[in-house]
Amino acid sequence: MRVSVQRADCTEFETPLLVVKLFEGEEELVGPIAKIDERLGGQISRLRRRGDFRGKEGEVLPLYPAEGTLPAERLVLVGLGKREELDLERLRRAAGTAVKQAQKLRVQRLSSIMHHAELVEERITPGDAARAVTEGVILGAYSFDELKTKQEDQPPPLEEFIVLEKVEEKARQIEEGVRIGDAIARAQNLARTLGNLPGNVATPTYLADTARRIAGERGMQVTVLGRDAMREEGLHAHLAVSQGSDQEPQFIILEHRGGAKGEKPLVLIGKGLTFDAGGISIKPAERMEEMKFDMCGGAAVLAAMQAIGELGVKANVIGVVPASENLISGAAVKPGDIIGSHLGKSIEVINTDAEGRLLLADALSYVRRFEPAAVLDAATLTGAIVIALGNQATGLMSNDEGLTEELRRIGDRVGERVWPMPMYKEYKEQLKTEYADIKNTGGRAASSITAGWFLREFVGDFPWAHLDIAGTAWGDGKLAYQTKGATGTPVRLFVEWVLSRAS
The missing domain is CATH 3.40.220.10 (Leucine Aminopeptidase, subunit E, domain 1)
Structure with missing residues (x-):
């Protein structure tokens, strides 16, 4: 148009x-x-x-x-x-x-x-x-x-x-x-299309190819790590999730260099689970087809990077998409398995359907090397956030009150509202285990918040916010400018945040 x-x-x-x-x-x-x-x-x-x-x-x-x-x-x-x-x-x-x-x-x-x-x-x-x-x-x-x-x-x-x-x-x-x-x-709309595509089309490799296209069109640098390179890099938690799938996992990094040399970058991370059957902790069959939307966080990062490049934003921005499937096979990770991570922490896998946080944990650890000014991650992480907030707001968990308020203001402005969840230290206790440094779920109580605390354990010394978009990533199309399916949330929030921070 x-x-x-x-x-x-x-x-x-x-x-x-x-x-x-x-x-x-x-x-x-x-x-x-x-x-x-x-x-x-x-x-x-x-x-x-x-x-x-x-x-x-x-x-x-x-x-x-x-x-x-x-x-x-x-x-x-x-x-x-x-x-x-x-x-x-x-x-x-x-x-x-x-x-x-x-x-x-x-x-x-x-x-x-x-x-x-x-x-x-x-x-x-x-x-x-x-x-x-x-x-x-x-x-x-x-x-x-x-x-x-x-x-x-x-x-x-x-x-x-x-x-x-x-x-x-x-x-x-x-x-x-x-x-x-x-x-x-x-x-x-690109993010919506990526989300709406079925899992047999929008595979991890498809997302990587999309990133390469965006990089070529917008003059960005792109790096894609496959299974061997990921193993060499030590992305063990991500690799564990992908064990049950024949699709090769991809770890995608897009870099927009619009700011001054040496200026600390803003980092966007998006979960790229192109299909999530739950692994051995298999999901119910009813509505499982909607699990093609489990990569909407990754789709939003790719789309936001496209807009940032097109607008020529004067900031250094890095987009990271850990992409994988979570399926069942004889090689799939099992409940009770203890796996490694990029940061070096050992993780007890209590529930294989709590896999998105494993991808994000490795990504959050990986981006420490960039010494970022701030990091946002987005993921369809927990069904519990839908119980808490419905489809009207995205859940927000952060280690920085200033960033929390900044994102609330921006979300209201662009029509992608966020609502902060309490990050009391007591919630962290639910992630303790006798067998590893941390376990990947803390039980049903406050499960969105404990998921946020799990991620926080892998965050470096920088302002960080996690956006749980499980209730806002797709919908029934009741909004006048939406249709049934993927919404593209939080592309507008991502881009406006970067624009507001740009020099």
């Missing part, structure tokens, strides 16, 4: 569909919307007075201008809700709602104005509004149908999104917002 900004009057611009966003409870129309209403003979005002369109969040109404009134073939009114409640996520969702309506109308070009940003400019700049709307449009237009042999009655793909703005200063702000939103949303 092409995204552009045009210096044009919305009442004079020819387009198949013009999106007009309206607040709830405000009868008086101002600015460009008032001009549109005047050209329509007061049609929008009449609809609002009669209560046919109130402007509630998510409300949508298509209109067909009479010939000679507007050059736009169609209008779609989209409700924003109350003005005082407007935020970037609401704009993102409104854009997704508009796209869904465009698909119903089978149009391929969509135009919009940013008038709503002017009305709340003290909180939302035109550039930020344009970024959120661009993200909502591109995310909302996403579909995953690569593996279907028949496309029955599918709407034509949306080919172009145009933002209209006459004022030059605002147009420049909007162009920058569109540039950032476009790169992030396309990256997030």
Whole structure:
């Protein structure tokens, strides 16, 4: 999809569909919307007075201008809700709602104005509004149908999104917002596609090939360690997880060198379990097919690195994806086995289905060599976080209060909310074992937090945060800009965090 900004009057611009966003409870129309209403003979005002369109969040109404009134073939009114409640996520969702309506109308070009940003400019700049709307449009237009042999009655793909703005200063702000939103949303759609692909396609090697493609396109350095190189490096916990699979594990490192030489890098780590049957501690058959989503953390890291490279972020950033399968065979690791790790700690494997933390443990130990400024890791780590937070927030565990608050603010801003879990030292006691330095599970009680404590044991002397995305990595598509399947979380949070830290 092409995204552009045009210096044009919305009442004079020819387009198949013009999106007009309206607040709830405000009868008086101002600015460009008032001009549109005047050209329509007061049609929008009449609809609002009669209560046919109130402007509630998510409300949508298509209109067909009479010939000679507007050059736009169609209008779609989209409700924003109350003005005082407007935020970037609401704009993102409104854009997704508009796209869904465009698909119903089978149009391929969509135009919009940013008038709503002017009305709340003290909180939302035109550039930020344009970024959120661009993200909502591109995310909302996403579909995953690569593996279907028949496309029955599918709407034509949306080919172009145009933002209209006459004022030059605002147009420049909007162009920058569109540039950032476009790169992030396309990256997030890559993460969604990687997550939606089945395990027989998106193998560890497939993720490694994706990393190589991104590196080639964005001028990054890529290193991929296979089984032999991993053994030489001492990534023993990762190798133990992969023992039951014929697929070769991959340890993927992408490096974006946009900062000053010697500047400490920011590190992103994502769990890349391309299919997780649970190993010997096998999962129930029901919904096991969803375990193709167990690599969504790794997909988010690859996608975020793509956006970071495309945006030319002035920071040194390293993305690490430990990739593997967790299957059953005569060679698979067993409950009670004691394995090694990159850090040298011995680990008693109580449950082979608590495998993601083993991959992350080796990755967290490995990245110590980079002396990072800070490290974020993301993983579909525990079902317990879904019980605690549902699908509305990602669980956050950290060793640094400042980083915790930073991520909370950023998550709220980009619409990928996080919620910190308590990291009391007493929880660490649940990981003690008589037979090794640490065991990989601490029982059912507070199991998301004890998983976080397990990871913390492998973290070096740097600020670190773990994002448990088990409840947010995939979903039922109820959000206006989402579809059923992988969500791409937390690509937006990753990229915004790096942007906020960049020099």
